[in-house]
Amino acid sequence: MGDFILTEHIPEKAVLVGVITQHQDELQAREYLDELAFLAETAGAETCGRFLQKIDVPNPKTFVGSGKIEEIKTFITEREIGLVIFDDELSPSQLRNVERILECKILDRSNLILDIFAKRARTSHAKTQVELAQYQYLLPRLTRMWTHLERQKGGIGMRGPGETQIETDRRIIQQKIALLKEKLKAIDKQMSIQRSNRGQLVRVALVGYTNVGKSTLMNLLSKSEVFAENKLFATLDTTVRKVVIDNLPFLLSDTVGFIRKLPTMLVESFKSTLDEVREADLLLHVVDISHPNFEEHYNIVNETLAEIDGTDKPTIVVFNKIDALRFFPKDEFDLEEDEDKVYSLDELKKMWVSRIEDKCVFISASKKENIDELRQITYEEVKKIFEVRYPYNNFLY
Template sequence: MIETRESISEYVVLIGIITQHQDDKQSEEYLDELEFLTLTAGGKTLKRFVQKLDKPNPKTFLGSGKLDDVKTYIDNNDIGTAIFDDELSPAQLRNIERILNCKVLDRTNLILDIFANRAQTSSAKAQVELAQYQYLLPRLTKMWTHLDKQKGGIGMRGPGETEIETDRRIIRDKISLLKKKLQSIDRQMSVQRKNRGKLIRVALVGYTNVGKSTLMNVVSKSDVFAENKLFATLDTTVRKVVIKNIPFLMTDTVGFIRKLPTQLVESFKSTLDEVREADLLLHVVDISHPNFEDHIASVNNILGEINSVDKPTIMIFNKIDAYTTKIIEEDDLVTEKTKEYYSLDDWRKTWISDIGKKSIFISAIEKSNLDEFREKVYASVRELHIQRFPYNDFLYFE
């Protein structure tokens, strides 16, 4: 069998740093996530490079010695792409690409590329294209001098890269046209939301790849695309759900991530409006992920940016079927019982106990505790419905 271009992985190296604001453990976690992003984009990581710095080098991000190590490995192993875990300035990007003589991407560019590959509808495509052009605009100098090296692959999907398209005036015109197009889409979506009638709106939010779409499929008996990759869902999906005697609308939204590019937060305004206008949030968390608390904080930060952090919320701790914990032997009197040794019962006794009835542990894929999930959602939706429509008593007779 002859391998096609699509079946061959693009080999990459990952590069991160350890600073006073990001210790070695955090750096490793971020690179784990960057490797997952790379896999989602179609690449295969061969090696990671990490350097301890007080702050990134303003010219080359890494120190000259470490950058030489990266170059040697790239040359000796025929690597085509180097991906940095932080956003690079236009100057850093130009300098690093000149030294390494290969394609250089940063985390922002990688995420934009994944979004470009995943976008299906006209709305999602326009939102991603706008974010890409906003990212591209200050980097046009680099694009002019390296057009001959652009042969596709990770980071090269989306807007074309011909010389005329990289002219600043043309790019600004494209950004202006895309903004107008998205304003029109925003108006259409706003009308759609108003036409959905007097129904309570529930939005699924959470970090990417926590199982929102799987939960949506189970609860609404629909077939929303779900996959064990980052950003499997970009387009907002709305389904009518009925629990007992109360109908409501459930929305599956794009997943969040640490260091989410500001261009995407802005360009996906119409998608995030579904969250802003929701009456109830179901914050889905992957309890099996060792850094799920950081994921919660990241999601809350973005909810804060869109003025939605104070909405009524139920915390859905998903993937209990995949949860594992380290075991301390009975005769081990030295090892401290840190979070990595917590059982699910231990977690229930932590800060999670403070939110009490506003939390639940489930497995969407195994359909565990879904009856309790439905009861909690029903109670919250019913309470909101009574507040909004106090005279519709007939709805509540069972």
């Protein structure tokens, strides 16, 4: 018998490309590239370079200007880099042109997110949703030049339909999309029945930007083990657990994390996952307060909730990761003239308590700090809903 040789997975080397426009300043563009690098790492790539170009509007042919595209080509050729990732969605023609010039694998942000979803999907429901989104993304890009795939099969962006449906035509993909939609309808109907069979327990849903600690908090409150790690979209499927606080039972559900520039087809595909949010009686909106752009993340989640009619319900804002908070410079808080002012946790608390209508609590899920206050606030809110629903059953608590 031959010897087995264990080899480590070698990450693909990637270059990231973004633009500074009238709608996106340099600070935002750099922060978006930071997030893109995290996405790339989650997918299994190593970022070896970043390119930013200031441009009024993206070039309709190559996204960035001709000089910048040549600069990128020289960089990736010299370093033998086979993957370039653009921070915005490329049109089919931009994709073809860039691919032809750079002669390597090209992904945009949407395709990268789809790839991570394909990698993370576990259940039939999640796999069907991701497959549908992938075909919807692929459909307008069927004219794409696939020749380089002969020497670069597999890897990031090539999971799922991207690898097996290269030679397919539009009609077959449209048929597949129709079949997947029917399959999703059947699964959604089944899940709807499951939700209705849970009885009339109060439902609480965890929502938030991706990687803010929802699954860690779920484990803490429900004393169960839900997959959690420091990567984007660690979980795609909604997990529901029964939680009891001081003899008051309720259902707690974890949902897929939100993110800026989420592909439209993914939002559509995952509408049923977000039914848990729509049907919830109470939302726990988890925010990573240690992130420099936590306010933007907070707003993105609220905008997404508004899209699915999930904002008109009581909400507790849970500011998580207070243990990782590094006091950052003042941005839009117009409290003092000093531009170098940094804020303590107490100051942040005062600002947010006065700025938002929802109740808020500051915790560290990983360090189990201030969890008792969170339990107490959650208990009080669930109790209010319970008393309205069961006015004669108050003896339960």
